[in-house]
Amino acid sequence: MSTTLYRKAHFNAAHRLYHPEWSDEKNAAVFGKCSNPNYHGHNYELEVGITGPIDPVTGMVMDVAILKSLIKEEVEDPFDHKNLNLEVSEFKTLIPTVENIAKVIWEKLRARIDTNYGIIVKLYETPRNFVVHQG
Amino acid sequence: MSTTLYRKAHFNAAHRLYHPEWSDEKNAAVFGKCSNPNYHGHNYELEVGITGPIDPVTGMVMDVAILKSLIKEEVEDPFDHKNLNLEVSEFKTLIPTVENIAKVIWEKLRARIDTNYGIIVKLYETPRNFVVHQG
Amino acid sequence: MSTTLYRKAHFNAAHRLYHPEWSDEKNAAVFGKCSNPNYHGHNYELEVGITGPIDPVTGMVMDVAILKSLIKEEVEDPFDHKNLNLEVSEFKTLIPTVENIAKVIWEKLRARIDTNYGIIVKLYETPRNFVVHQG
Amino acid sequence: MSTTLYRKAHFNAAHRLYHPEWSDEKNAAVFGKCSNPNYHGHNYELEVGITGPIDPVTGMVMDVAILKSLIKEEVEDPFDHKNLNLEVSEFKTLIPTVENIAKVIWEKLRARIDTNYGIIVKLYETPRNFVVHQG
Amino acid sequence: MSTTLYRKAHFNAAHRLYHPEWSDEKNAAVFGKCSNPNYHGHNYELEVGITGPIDPVTGMVMDVAILKSLIKEEVEDPFDHKNLNLEVSEFKTLIPTVENIAKVIWEKLRARIDTNYGIIVKLYETPRNFVVHQG
Amino acid sequence: MSTTLYRKAHFNAAHRLYHPEWSDEKNAAVFGKCSNPNYHGHNYELEVGITGPIDPVTGMVMDVAILKSLIKEEVEDPFDHKNLNLEVSEFKTLIPTVENIAKVIWEKLRARIDTNYGIIVKLYETPRNFVVHQG
Numbered sequence: 001m002s003t004t005l006y007r008k009a010h011f012n013a014a015h016r017l018y019h020p021e022w023s024d025e026k027n028a029a030v031f032g033k034c035s036n037p038n039y040h041g042h043n044y045e046l047e048v049g050i051t052g053p054i055d056p057v058t059g060m061v062m063d064v065a066i067l068k069s070l071i072k073e074e075v076e077d078p079f080d081h082k083n084l085n086l087e088v089s090e091f092k093t094l095i096p097t098v099e100n101i102a103k104v105i106w107e108k109l110r111a112r113i114d115t116n117y118g119i120i121v122k123l124y125e126t127p128r129n130f131v132v133h134q135g
Numbered sequence: 136m137s138t139t140l141y142r143k144a145h146f147n148a149a150h151r152l153y154h155p156e157w158s159d160e161k162n163a164a165v166f167g168k169c170s171n172p173n174y175h176g177h178n179y180e181l182e183v184g185i186t187g188p189i190d191p192v193t194g195m196v197m198d199v200a201i202l203k204s205l206i207k208e209e210v211e212d213p214f215d216h217k218n219l220n221l222e223v224s225e226f227k228t229l230i231p232t233v234e235n236i237a238k239v240i241w242e243k244l245r246a247r248i249d250t251n252y253g254i255i256v257k258l259y260e261t262p263r264n265f266v267v268h269q270g
Numbered sequence: 271m272s273t274t275l276y277r278k279a280h281f282n283a284a285h286r287l288y289h290p291e292w293s294d295e296k297n298a299a300v301f302g303k304c305s306n307p308n309y310h311g312h313n314y315e316l317e318v319g320i321t322g323p324i325d326p327v328t329g330m331v332m333d334v335a336i337l338k339s340l341i342k343e344e345v346e347d348p349f350d351h352k353n354l355n356l357e358v359s360e361f362k363t364l365i366p367t368v369e370n371i372a373k374v375i376w377e378k379l380r381a382r383i384d385t386n387y388g389i390i391v392k393l394y395e396t397p398r399n400f401v402v403h404q405g
Numbered sequence: 406m407s408t409t410l411y412r413k414a415h416f417n418a419a420h421r422l423y424h425p426e427w428s429d430e431k432n433a434a435v436f437g438k439c440s441n442p443n444y445h446g447h448n449y450e451l452e453v454g455i456t457g458p459i460d461p462v463t464g465m466v467m468d469v470a471i472l473k474s475l476i477k478e479e480v481e482d483p484f485d486h487k488n489l490n491l492e493v494s495e496f497k498t499l500i501p502t503v504e505n506i507a508k509v510i511w512e513k514l515r516a517r518i519d520t521n522y523g524i525i526v527k528l529y530e531t532p533r534n535f536v537v538h539q540g
Numbered sequence: 541m542s543t544t545l546y547r548k549a550h551f552n553a554a555h556r557l558y559h560p561e562w563s564d565e566k567n568a569a570v571f572g573k574c575s576n577p578n579y580h581g582h583n584y585e586l587e588v589g590i591t592g593p594i595d596p597v598t599g600m601v602m603d604v605a606i607l608k609s610l611i612k613e614e615v616e617d618p619f620d621h622k623n624l625n626l627e628v629s630e631f632k633t634l635i636p637t638v639e640n641i642a643k644v645i646w647e648k649l650r651a652r653i654d655t656n657y658g659i660i661v662k663l664y665e666t667p668r669n670f671v672v673h674q675g
Numbered sequence: 676m677s678t679t680l681y682r683k684a685h686f687n688a689a690h691r692l693y694h695p696e697w698s699d700e701k702n703a704a705v706f707g708k709c710s711n712p713n714y715h716g717h718n719y720e721l722e723v724g725i726t727g728p729i730d731p732v733t734g735m736v737m738d739v740a741i742l743k744s745l746i747k748e749e750v751e752d753p754f755d756h757k758n759l760n761l762e763v764s765e766f767k768t769l770i771p772t773v774e775n776i777a778k779v780i781w782e783k784l785r786a787r788i789d790t791n792y793g794i795i796v797k798l799y800e801t802p803r804n805f806v807v808h809q810g
Binding site (some may be wrong): 027034086087 | 678685687688689690708713714715716717718720755756757758761762783797801
């Protein structure tokens with residue numbers, strides 16, 4: 001048996017996919033129009049799931065208000081209305097693909113949440129492309 | 136390999152989060168505005184998944200019409216347009232958090248469905264808060 | 271030509287449909303299970319539209335941050351996690367149907383927004399029932 | 406840890422549920438109105454998930470443009486605006502239930518994608534009925 | 541000022557776009573793959589809006605239970621799980637485009653609802669193509 | 676009576692809200708975090724509606740394939756994966772607010788569609804903020 005509590009959140013950001021050791025041609029070949037040097041952007045829609053036992057006293061896996069605050073501190077405040085490549089430290093050396101953004105969010109939350117709890121990060125880059133990163 | 140057939144359903148209900156052995160102050164501290172003594176309410180959106188083999192004759196995991204009927208009998212009829220705290224027997228001694236409501240739904244369906252089949256209950260309390268309970 | 275800027279918001283509340291001068295039987299006959307004396311509830315999803323000229327300097331019909339604040343003050347703060355019948359003054363003498371709730375929201379916003387602007391209120395009581403009130 | 410990249414797609418098709426060795430009465434008893442000899446149809450909404458490691462150079466599980474092309478070749482081109490029973494070879498001997506359609510899609514993609522990657526197929530027959538097939 | 545009460549409904553059906561006086565070539569040229577002689581199909585999602593005064597006694601534009609019944613009788617019962625071309629009388633001489641289906645639904649409801657009320661029909665053929673027919 | 680045919684489309688882009696004659700302080704005061712000099716971005720979801728008579732021969736207001744092509748040429752090709760401020764000529768002298776983007780799209784389509792048809796542009800900047808521009 002498992003129970004996972006989910007909370008949705010969102011942030012809007014600019015990014016580009018770009019490998020600094022590659023030529024512009026190779027970046028364009030691998031990343032297509034996502035490599036536009038002038039950036040493009042997305043409304044990232046995020047679902048964070050926390051897996052753990054239901055507390056028999058409160059009936060909660062986790063207080064959703066605490067989860068909401070953690071997401072605000074670790075994701076919304078640093079990522080919202082930002083240029084991910086230029087303004088978010090994790091992406092100075094990591095390409096901000098939706099896979100890597102989901103992984104970074106997972107790792108930031110992992111550092112804040114008791115390891116008895118599992119964490120699932122579902123991140124929509126568009127309504128048509130998304131990633132689930134879990135562990 | 137696994138195959139899970141899902142059916143959506145929904146019910147609207149009032150509830151409050153309240154621990155009867157706690158003071159009003161402690162209830163407010165733990166449950167915030169969800170502890171309002173006059174109740175508030177939600178449109179609960181439910182997804183029930185049944186995991187099992189595809190019947191080679193019918194091509195179905197389960198007849199979705201039967202699943203729809205089970206959900207109606209076990210969830211919609213007893214929960215819809217009800218006050219969960221006052222009118223649903225399971226919540227007379229159990230706080231109707233979204234985690235506990237999902238667990239109760241799972242247990243009610245578990246008692247009706249062959250144990251060769253796995254059951255997944257996904258319950259949205261709001262479009263932003265939801266739980267997955269499975270086993 | 272017209273331009274309308276919309277902002278979404280939401281609140282969760284309990285209510286019942288009940289006419290105080292009618293017998294319980296007549297209330298049940300007219301309002302069905304929505305008349306349950308123990309209340310039921312909904313996630314109300316709200317869209318507010320403001321119709322007016324695009325300011326040639328800012329490119330905005332209205333600053334969406336101001337609209338968001340107005341909705342918070344006039345709708346979310348007084349309605350969210352409340353029992354509409356018992357705790358919201360407008361519904362002490364007015365049945366809180368989705369039509370009347372939309373009308374009350376429209377009137378509260380009308381009192382705060384320059385009459386040069388049109389106001390549209392779209393209010394979902396459930397994902398399947400909703401009202402548009404405009405003028 | 407696992408990472409799954411998802412891509413959405415869709416196709417519209419006619420079908421009927423019908424077992425050729427059964428009488429019309431038995432087909433109607435088992436499949437109900439889905440057995441209508443004149444067919445009915447659906448907008449099938451599809452999510453394909455690919456589970457595998459994030460490539461440390463590109464930051465991708467798989468190039469989503471390649472995944473999009475595979476789905477187009479294996480699913481959209483042969484299924485879209487078709488009668489599944491009459492025009493799609495896999496369903497000449499297999500009843501096109503949503504379970505079997507999801508399984509066929511999974512098998513077609515499995516034949517095209519490196520077996521180091523897991524494949525998840527989520528197929529909506531309607532917004533209320535859907536299947537997840539994975540392995 | 542105006543108030544419109546909406547109710548959602550849905551039906552699944554097969555159809556083809558085909559002009560009987562045209563050659564197959566001309567049908568294919570005008571209607572493309574929608575002209576497939578073996579039919580294709582859709583999940584039609586329907587919103588019906590009724591515009592009128594809010595009854596000062598009940599707080600309703602119209603009893604949503606009555607509106608739901610009318611939609612069931614006039615639309616869901618005759619259209620759901622049907623082949624529109626072969627089994628729905630209105631489309632024996634009218635091409636079942638989404639525009640014409642919306643118009644037929646509007647006319648069927650118009651014949652059942654007091655002409656003091658306006659009627660709006662919004663019909664989704666797919667999540668990406670839809671029509672609003674009103675008067 | 677009126678009939679409007681709608682088609683959905685989408686594009687992803689970076690932008691910032693910035694008035695070139697204002698100081699950075701004034702831009703920040705008016706536009707808040709939307710004025711970030713490094714840009715941010717959105718998934719713009721677009722609905723274009725065309726109002727006109729239903730052609731009695733084809734049953735269509737307009738061939739949706741033509742409408743889809745017009746949107747691709749006038750909106751998706753020039754706007755998708757672009758920096759609106761730097762790469763889209765219309766926004767070199769016009770602030771790319773969602774109101775102005777909707778107005779520009781309307782004007783570009785107006786120049787391509789017979790003036791006997793009305794045009795409605797609904798543009799979502801986020802799932803929570805959107806504009807309807809019509810005439």
